[in-house]
Amino acid sequence: MCKGVEPWGWHGVRPINERVVKDGCLLVVSNKKPEELLKFIGKKPYNYRIAILDGDASLAGLWVNKDDLTHERILGGIAAIDPAVISIEAVEAYLMDKTKQKHRAEAARAAYESLRQEAKPPRVKTVTPNDGIVWTHERPVLPKWFEMQEGTVVPAVKRGFEMGPKGQSRNAMFKRGTTKTQRPAVRFDLCTKCTLCWVECPDECFDPTTDGFYDIEYQYCVGCGKCAEVCPVKECIVMVDELQFEDDHSPWEHWKKDSQEYITWVEEKKGKDRVSYPFVTGKGITVTQGVVMPEGKIVPVRKTEEVEV
Amino acid sequence: MSVAVAQTKSDQSGVYEREDLLNGCQAVAHGVRLADVDVIAAYPIRPYTEVMDALSKLIADGQFDAEYIIADSEHSQFEIVKHASSVNARAFGGSSGTGWMYGMEALVVTATDRLPPLFVVGNRALDDPGAFGVEHNDAMAVRDMGWLLCWVTTPQEALEHVLIGYRIAEDKKVRMPMGLAMDGAFLTHSQHMVKIPSPEAAKRFLPQYDLAERRLHPDNPISVAPQANEDWVIEIRRLNWEAAKRARGVIKEAYKEFNNVFGERYSAPYYFEEFMTEDADVVLIGLGTVAAPARTAVRRMREKGQKVGYVNLRWFRPFPTVELRDCLSRFKAVGVVDRDFAHGSPDDCGILMHEVRSCLYPAKNRPAIVNFMGGLGGRDLSIADAQRMYETTQQAATKDSMDGFITWIGLRE
Numbered sequence: 132m133c134k135g136v137e138p139w140g141w142h143g144v145r146p147i148n149e150r151v152v153k154d155g156c157l158l159v160v161s162n163k164k165p166e167e168l169l170k171f172i173g174k175k176p177y178n179y180r181i182a183i184l185d186g187d188a189s190l191a192g193l194w195v196n197k198d199d200l201t202h203e204r205i206l207g208g209i210a211a212i213d214p215a216v217i218s219i220e221a222v223e224a225y226l227m228d229k230t231k232q233k234h235r236a237e238a239a240r241a242a243y244e245s246l247r248q249e250a251k252p253p254r255v256k257t258v259t260p261n262d263g264i265v266w267t268h269e270r271p272v273l274p275k276w277f278e279m280q281e282g283t284v285v286p287a288v289k290r291g292f293e294m295g296p297k298g299q300s301r302n303a304m305f306k307r308g309t310t311k312t313q314r315p316a317v318r319f320d321l322c323t324k325c326t327l328c329w330v331e332c333p334d335e336c337f338d339p340t341t342d343g344f345y346d347i348e349y350q351y352c353v354g355c356g357k358c359a360e361v362c363p364v365k366e367c368i369v370m371v372d373e374l375q376f377e378d379d380h381s382p383w384e385h386w387k388k389d390s391q392e393y394i395t396w397v398e399e400k401k402g403k404d405r406v407s408y409p410f411v412t413g414k415g416i417t418v419t420q421g422v423v424m425p426e427g428k429i430v431p432v433r434k435t436e437e438v439e440v
Numbered sequence: 441m442s443v444a445v446a447q448t449k450s451d452q453s454g455v456y457e458r459e460d461l462l463n464g465c466q467a468v469a470h471g472v473r474l475a476d477v478d479v480i481a482a483y484p485i486r487p488y489t490e491v492m493d494a495l496s497k498l499i500a501d502g503q504f505d506a507e508y509i510i511a512d513s514e515h516s517q518f519e520i521v522k523h524a525s526s527v528n529a530r531a532f533g534g535s536s537g538t539g540w541m542y543g544m545e546a547l548v549v550t551a552t553d554r555l556p557p558l559f560v561v562g563n564r565a566l567d568d569p570g571a572f573g574v575e576h577n578d579a580m581a582v583r584d585m586g587w588l589l590c591w592v593t594t595p596q597e598a599l600e601h602v603l604i605g606y607r608i609a610e611d612k613k614v615r616m617p618m619g620l621a622m623d624g625a626f627l628t629h630s631q632h633m634v635k636i637p638s639p640e641a642a643k644r645f646l647p648q649y650d651l652a653e654r655r656l657h658p659d660n661p662i663s664v665a666p667q668a669n670e671d672w673v674i675e676i677r678r679l680n681w682e683a684a685k686r687a688r689g690v691i692k693e694a695y696k697e698f699n700n701v702f703g704e705r706y707s708a709p710y711y712f713e714e715f716m717t718e719d720a721d722v723v724l725i726g727l728g729t730v731a732a733p734a735r736t737a738v739r740r741m742r743e744k745g746q747k748v749g750y751v752n753l754r755w756f757r758p759f760p761t762v763e764l765r766d767c768l769s770r771f772k773a774v775g776v777v778d779r780d781f782a783h784g785s786p787d788d789c790g791i792l793m794h795e796v797r798s799c800l801y802p803a804k805n806r807p808a809i810v811n812f813m814g815g816l817g818g819r820d821l822s823i824a825d826a827q828r829m830y831e832t833t834q835q836a837a838t839k840d841s842m843d844g845f846i847t848w849i850g851l852r853e
């Protein structure tokens with residue numbers, strides 16, 4: 132979410148630190164360093180702090196409850212950042228009272244300890260007006276009441292479609308791509324043009340190209356992983372860490388420009404680990420080793436005999 | 441003739457096609473026919489049921505052509521009406537009592553989405569206990585949701601207010617759902633002679649329904665009612681507030697135009713109707729059929745030289761604040777007749793009382809005001825009851841205390 136958030140009011144991307152006040156604190160769950168995150172976070176005109184609670188991305192409490200102790204750890208984190216809001220003792224007492232499970236209170240305490248000033252390594256850093264990037268998204272401006280259409284009506288996205296990158300009409304006011312934690316990386320040279328990614332993507336991120344491939348409009352990709360799941364070719368679509376990417380350029384255009392350079396670039400982004408996150412619970416992440424497929428070598432993901440008939 | 445019981449004479453003016461003996465429900469059905477409604481959704485509950493019966497008969501007899509959908513409940517019924525309205529079909533629904541309440545979720549969104557179908561409410565007491573008789577709490581439940589709400593007193597007015605109601609509701613400046621309330625039994629099922637307008641005259645009065653830029657259609661791709669949350673809700677409420685205020689002007693225009701087409705049927709200020717109030721000291725004000733015994737009582741008391749009058753409030757939403765304030769502040773005392781209840785509310789009055797009293801608060805000359813809870817559950821409000829209410833109001837005019845502020849009429853005690 133460090134790349135920005137879009138409220139449900141669909142009027143554009145807002146900086147993650149929009150409401151962080153002077154000397155306030157932005158608490159992030161991440162396994163990155165502050166400097167890495169600040170490559171995506173907009174500058175503020177005053178000092179504030181960034182505190183990093185070590186951990187994997189978790190959307191606990193939004194639509195799913197992964198119950199990976201993120202809730203508890205954040206409570207502990209808040210107690211460390213500003214004990215005036217809540218003391219760690221109160222957090223522990225609350226968790227014990229509510230759940231009677233010691234490991235939850237312990238998780239909160241450990242998070243608290245990790246963010247205290249005395250902690251080593253220090254995980255709270257002061258962000259100065261020099262830190263962060265120049266924010267590129269336009270500031271959302273909401274219409275006044277008399278500028279709105281009556282009857283809770285929103286004009287639909289203009290219909291229309293052209294072949295090629297960004298060829299579909301999409302809603303410029305509601306993209307959602309900034310909140311993903313991973314994005315699909317594609318090896319076009321392995322693609323069989325089977326159409327599955329294009330058909331199955333719930334956010335219609337794929338743009339058909341004149342040569343029969345499917346480009347991805349990352350600004351609209353929420354990182355759900357569906358395309359990677361349905362792609363029948365080994366190593367063709369792989370989900371990779373979003374924070375490796377500083378822009379949303381068209382992967383197909385990149386590949387067209389220089390296919391060798393693209394393959395090297397995309398394999399570097401893919402790295403070795405193939406991480407798979409189980410749906411809903413998020414528990415029991417599995418990591419397997421990927422392979423770098425030679426150019427054009429098409430191998431099915433599943434052997435045919437595994438398919439149940 | 442199907443619905444018509446007797447055809448007595450044809451009208452000379454040409455704006456009426458004939459005169460028939462009709463009850464309130466049948467009159468509404470003719471109004472719906474003359475409004476050339478496209479979609480009707482129906483689900484039975486007494487006393488509204490006879491409206492749907494009369495409509496299905498008109499359709500079966502080939503006198504009227506419309507989509508007639510029997511829903512599986514009021515909730516679905518009202519949703520069908522709402523959706524039909526959003527695709528630019530003139531739509532009609534209706535219900536009574538608990539049926540109306542059961543579909544409440546759909547009734548609320550019809551208003552917040554600013555769609556203009558018309559619903560008839562055959563007023564009925566809410567359960568429990570089960571009762572078929574009239575009480576106004578059912579229709580009143582939508583009073584704060586952005587509905588137009590009016591009460592009629594005769595089958596003639598019921599028919600005419602289907603046309604008037606659609607015209608106001610569908611006006612570009614308004615586009616709000618219209619609730620046409622009529623007292624169960626006393627109006628829904630009592631027969632009067634009704635002049636039935638000719639389709640040509642009805643057409644001259646009621647323009648085509650055109651939702652224009654808000655019409656849901658593949659040629660006009662829009663999204664209606666997305667999840668909006670706190671970023672938009674205040675603005676949407678503010679927009680709808682504006683429409684409710686604009687409706688007052690549109691109502692006035694609609695009656696003027698109605699008079700142009702049909703002759704002087706209604707007189708200013710249209711929102712309410714005054715009966716023998718010119719030199720009155722004391723008036724009663726009420727909604728719906730209480731007008732009948734009240735008017736008779738006025739006539740009788742006038743014969744004895746008593747300066748009494750009656751104000752029949754027709755439009756409850758939007759409330760005719762300024763006009764009613766000017767009207768009522770002319771009198772020494774006002775008695776408000778409530779056929780509803782609002783237990784535990786300020787001074788424990790009925791709903792109408794609250795509205796009238798609050799409307800009078802800024803008035804220079806505030807009349808004494810008393811409240812009558814009467815005719816609940818459909819108990820008859822007799823002429824003698826009306827006379828007693830006038831007497832109580834007359835006494836209120838002469839005293840300062842709030843003694844006898846609320847009187848229950850017709851209660852066994």
Ligand code: SF4
Binds near residue numbers: 315331332337352358
């Ligand atoms: S990850 Fe999900 S949203 Fe993104 S392109 Fe693939 S299927 Fe579409």
Ligand code: SF4
Binds near residue numbers: 326
């Ligand atoms: S699912 Fe894989 S193979 Fe099929 S079109 Fe998409 S990228 Fe190509």
